[in-house]
Amino acid sequence: MEYLKIFFVNTAVLITLAYLANLIYKFTITNAPEQMKKICWVLLTIFAGWSSMFFGYRLDEHVIFDLRFVPLIISTLAFPQPFILIMIGVGTGLARLTFGVNEAAVVGTLNLSILGFVCAALSFWVRRSTSTIVNKGLTIILIVNLVNALNIIAFGVIPDKEYITGIMPVTFPAGLILSMLFALIIRDFQLEMMRNEQIQRANKMLSAQTEELHKNKIVLEERAKQLMKASQYKSEFLTNMSHELRTPLNSIINLSQLIEEKDSSLSEDEMVEYGMIIHRSGEDLLMLINDILDLSKVEAGQLDILNEELNVSEVPELLALQFNVMARQKGLEFNIVLNEDVPLTLTSDPQRVQQILRNLLSNAFKFTKVGHISLIIRVEKKRAGAVDKRWVVFDVQDSGIGIASEKHTIIFEAFQQADSTISRMYGGTGLGLSISNDLARLLGGFITLKSVEGKGSLFSLYLPLEGTSK
Template identity: 55%
Template sequence: MNNDIGSSFAINLCILVTIAYLANLGYKYVLVVASGKIKYAVSLLLIFFSAYASMYFGFQLGEDVIFDLRFVPLIIAALSYRKPYTLVFVGVGIGLCRLLFGLNAASMAGCTNIIVLGVVAALLKWWFIRHRTGYIVQAAIFIVVINAINQLDVSLLGVIPFNFYIVHIAPGTLLMGVVLSTGFVFMFRDFQLERRRNQELKETNTLMMRQTEELHKAKIVLEERAKQLMLASQYKSEFLANMSHELRTPLNSIINLAQLISESGSSRESEPGKQTDNETVLYSEIIYKSGQELLQLINDILDLSKVEAGRLEIAAEEISICEIPDLVYLPFELLARRKGLKFEVHRDERLPKTIYTDGQRVQQILRNLLSNAFKFTSQGEVSLTMRKSEQSDLVQGEWIVFEVKDTGIGISEDKHHSIFEAFQQADGTISRKYGGTGLGLSISRDLARLLGGFIRMESKLGLGSTFSLFLPLK
């Protein structure tokens, strides 16, 4: 008889696996877009149908007694649903399915048994929720407890004599029930995990598509803003270039008139019998000096705007290296004597006689670097050294290096990067004490790039600075 019951249990398991597989396909291709309530209702109907199919194909002992795996759908429900009261409802529903096979003592006992199992499953679920028990532990406890109580209920409530059932039937059905329900539970778990993975993959794909769409929209917005900023920058640069050009014309006239007044006053003093207004000469000299400073500022702004607008042209030609020291030495030699500084120019004899570059822009860079060196040096010396690059410079190829070295105030390391930005100086007090706008190094850096080179700086606060202009020899 146990062999017949075992065969019936195996058939029950095959039926349950088939239903579970079909349910998985239905969920994947049909119910995946359904609402949560519809999925909940359909899942309950599948539980009841699985239990009914188990009883329909169960082993019938006599006319009334049926041995089957109807409690396995209850175990699956206990592991799937979160609410304990749902398990009581499942137990009642499966119990009513048992009554569909006839109203008799055996069917009433079977109905009562499965309802009791539903209540027990609900109590266990409530306990698991409170103690946050893992899936494996829950599955093991549900399988053992449900199978054990099922055997106990059948032996006490069923129509088969207690002693006969305990001795001849219960050992085989309990073992087969535990083994088969365990196999089905973990098989169903694989279905659940696959469904969850598919759902997570779908959600991930949806999220990635949404993010891709948002990134595309953001890219369009950024491109539009970049165009607007570029256009605004172009308008600004063109405005500065035009304004600088327009301002230079009247300013040159003011400077020339101030110079004429100053020279006229000086000549009147030298002529016997003629007097001049000393204040007029002094004021004219102030106007002349201020005009020169303003003209230099306008020229810097003009150069900066041309660089930003991409309109600064480089006129490369072959220039003599020997002429460069003379061109930059004379303007600063008088300033060095006035400040009591030592000023020297050194040239490496290994340098070639000529280089191919824009001589005017090279002189402009060197004048800016030397002007800063003299401005921030009150004692000591300033030097300009022209040499070929060496291995210690860590550069590849052949370069000519113009080193401007001073013994001035130096620059702290945290300001090394910012001083090359337009309108930036190492300290806010620098502008008030020494003057200047902070455009010289920014323009020099941009000009060096246009000439194919770069500027490197070494400086420590209080120990002076060294600015090196690297230009390619070839």
């Protein structure tokens, strides 16, 4: 009966250690690296084996009976890795020497080392077998208990007759039963740990999903704001467009009606003046329609670019004819400078280049009340991607109202101006810069902007110099 008492004490000690290990695992090494977890497991099982020996039954001064092999059984199921099991077997065996170095201690060390190798061999079967965890556990418990009993008989520390007839009939079945009991308890611990890990993983996943949803919410809110702004800009565009269309249309309708009625009070000069106003209103209306058509063609990718020879020296003359009168009417100084190093010709689309420059100059005159406006044509070396390229640059500079830095990007977008009140104060639809920017890109160039609010603006059109001649 003393054997049974000690075995039950051993089982209680092991259960206590398992419970404490479970608590330590939860609150200390749950998130530790896998290698650290394995090291902790090896140390814990060796300590559990040593504790079994400490509370074991002393048959005489040197021989100790205990369940030191039970942690090795559990390790075979928990970590079926040969090297780890050999370490546990040899380590537990060496722990026996802490109770004194003698024949029984050496035999105990050899016994646990052999059991470590046996469990290492069984680990290959555990990993490959399709049997249930219960069948695997029962098989390992039976084999380890049997090998342990055979080792005791083989080493002969206890007389064979005494062990086989007096000790083994009690210790062998007790070892089997208590090993199974402990394995079941550890299995419950293991299942609880697995559930906790699953809960932690689920919590992490939920946290990640919550964070992702929060990010998506921010993105959606930002997109909603952008849509609201786009809707607002388009509403303002439609309002501006209706005003811009109504003004020339009203002039055309009213004046043409007066002419149609052949009012005798109208002099010939008045008739000519009305005709000029109708003509100018028609041109303004045509320009608006052309802007809208150009924008729709660019967005649809259907705008054709005709690359041909552009006489750069003719550009100043053409623009001077158009804008000198406007400069005199507004009392502004208008200068055009063509640098000597600029090539005579440039391969590009003459119509689209003039359209861009007219847009830029029209804006300059529109937003400048006093001061000057200048167009400077020059050559500049500027890096494009990984290579340096030469560009013909058309600088349009004015001393007008300027543009705030935070608006420098917005003004190149369709339907937008630096300020919604600008359209009401100065007129326009907000399409000119957007179309000019798209056209510059189609021509292989780009437009840059330097401006300070209240201190004027500098728009620069860059066109590549490839295919030019001097």
